[in-house]
Amino acid sequence: MIEVKHVSKTFSKPYREPGLAGAFRTLFTKKKIITKAVDDISFTVGEGEIVGYIGSNGAGKSTTIKMMTGILTPTSGEILIEGKRPYDHRERKTILQDIGVVFGQRTQLWWDLPLRDSFDLYRDIYGMSQAEYEQRLDYLDRLLGLKPLMLSQVKTLSLGQRMRADLAASLIHNPKILFLDEPTIGLDVLVKEKITEAIRQINRDGHTTIILTTHDMKDIQNLCKRLIIIDEGHLLYDGTLADIKKRFGDIRHIFVLSSDRLDLEEATKAFGGRVSFVMLDDGYLEASYNADEIGADPIYKFLLAKLNVKDLKVDETTLSSIVRKIYEAKSV
């Protein structure tokens, strides 16, 4: 459905020096900064998949999304959505009918007007019949609870309400592919859950392909079966969540709060390096280990023997630590 083939993107910007002397120098030079935002990325997304696209800021996430939605043209390589190139201005017209986009930080709605007006306009832009439109609105209302918001001016909506509205707006025309760029940013836990549940439902009901970029690891764990990790323009990992755990091991953490201090070096030596010990800022001691390599039991015994334990917490695999590891390793 979506094919990304060896895509690269470079930008060149004029170079401006800071300071007074620099300002004068820029008058005479024409230096340019060349940045390679995306470097030879390839992957394919099939129909109905939910793919999580992770990367730190500036890693090249938005650039790839922009290329997939046709806003930017790749410097080299090719992107095909249902066999057509989205950045080719002839081929994109049909593609645009089938995609929906939500920008987490920006709205697609008319700021000063009641929500209903924006939806009505979308109906007209996508050429929907009134019957289709009403049906769709009902469905989206059941999914996201829109009815009470319809008459409010968009600018009076809270962030959570606006996010729901933006999501609905991107789905009015029943697109086959949905691009979500940081859709849960800044939202509180309850709203986040509602939105992620809605996204899951949409994927189930309409077999909609969903590409989700986010920093929020929880979102990924809840929604995506497949992950693509990108860093500094390179594709670091492309596979399922289960695979990644297998690859990097089932990392688990034990958090211990104690007034006693542990000799970290001694402890690490005691386990032959299979357990790593780190003192956290909040006063807890974090013991991380790979459950495939060692059981929890000896670690508990060790800790309880050495320390007067006030509190003990256990956590399963944190995706973020795996991702961190991947960044550190820089290649998979």
Added chain:
Amino acid sequence: MNYLKLYPKYFKMALKSKLMYRADSLIGLLGLVCSNAATFLTLYLATLPVQRLGNWEFFNIMFLYGFLLLPMGLDHALTDRLWNYAGGLINEGELDRILMKPLNPLFQMCAEFFQEGGVGEMLLGVIFMCVSGPFIHLDMSFNVVFPIAIGALFSPLIYFSIKLFMMSIAFYNGRSLALMSGVYNMKEFGKYPVSIYHNGSAVGGIIYNLLLFVLPFGLVGYLPLSAQMFPGERIPLLWFSIPANNYLIMGLIIGVALAQTVIAYLFFLHSLKRYSSAGA
């Protein structure tokens, strides 16, 4: 994509947005009225001692000014958003939102916004024309009014095409506001009877022809009204002169307006392509 059906819908939304803030819209309207009024008052005070400029008496000049405000105001009302794009909106990702929809981007850029000041300008224009009309000799026969009216319908395209062209430059550097403003401001030249430039000096000659062909602000008001008010005279054009025939002038206006619009639009498309390859 039925743009004819879609445009009224967009227009309604843009208008509605403005009406949500009635007081602010009124201020915007007044602002532009004041601006034009001040320019005109200056002209009035300047010509007060002499009462006329060549063939053009004061009320002729006032009528010209008023007549000009109609197409200028109309274009101003409908395509004002282009200024925001030139001023840096492109960088802020607004363009992405537009490119996402299966609609012509230029259509969206203009249709989403309504500038109430343009309406103010049009009203002022009507007032000027009504005030000065009775004092000048106006030929109201069909063969005069009809070509002038048709020409006036196409004239907003002249302003629009120049704005569009200059705005498209912003796709290259991010901001073309200053340049755009500079070129567009040449329309101020057109507010005075263009004959004042044709005074025998070389520079004047250049400006005169510039205003009739390259940045044809002179076409919008001066030419048709010249023919209207001073029929029978020949109007100098480049190295020859043309008879003051109303239909001929109408043809000239339509031709130039359409040609410029096509050129500007092609440049716009080209620049848009460049945006997508160079990125924000």
Added chain:
Amino acid sequence: MRRNPFKKYLGFIKGSFLSVLAFRIEILAWILQDVLNVVILVFLWFAIYQQNGDASINSFTYPQMISYLIMASLTNQWIGNSDTFSGVSRDITRGDIATSLTRPLSYRGRYYAASFGSLLANFFLFFVPLFVICQFVFVYALGLAWPLWYNVIFYLLAGLLGMTIIDSFDFIIAQLGFKTNSLFGIFIMKLALFSFLSGAAIPFSFFPSWAQLFLPYLPFGGLSSTPLNIFLGRFSPLESLQWLAVSAGWAVVLYSLSLLTNNLMIKHVESVGG
């Protein structure tokens, strides 16, 4: 070691200076626009004077008129290019006022310092070279006399006072941003009104006699009419000083008013919150 209390404002002067430098191309484009406007006026007035048989009109000969209008444009270049209006209105619409107030600086003061930096940059980078060129044009092409040294000094003083006046006006008017969203409309209105009433668009002597009774005493005159007339030697030294005093008076009044609105605004923000 005692610190100079004004040192912190130096940063704003410098910053503003550098901004002008960074936007030099844009500024050149604006200057080009001003040049074009002057060209229009040259033709317009040529036609007018021709109509009048080249005689003097309202105490201005054609060369004097042209030099007046050119100097009006040049003067506006260094006096009238402050960022205060757009800066303050931006702060208001974005709700940044509150954060600005947490700094140990006078909000009014820092904008004035920035305007001063702008003035300096525009003065040295653009006004001086252009002025020198124009001066040669005035003397050799238009046949006017060289300006008298004390008139030049008075002119500069008048300019500084004019900048204070317009900066204060900008500051005060920008506060309307709390009440309305249409700052663009207000901006256009302000521009048109000031240009007209300051004598920049056309000298006061062209206004009807009843208007000439009070126009020069309005604060706007200090923006263009006073400095221009001083420079062109149309006032005797005594008259120059008198008009400078009027300007100075207005500068003080308006700056104080701007401080007043500044304090009012701070109180408003503290109770409502940016």
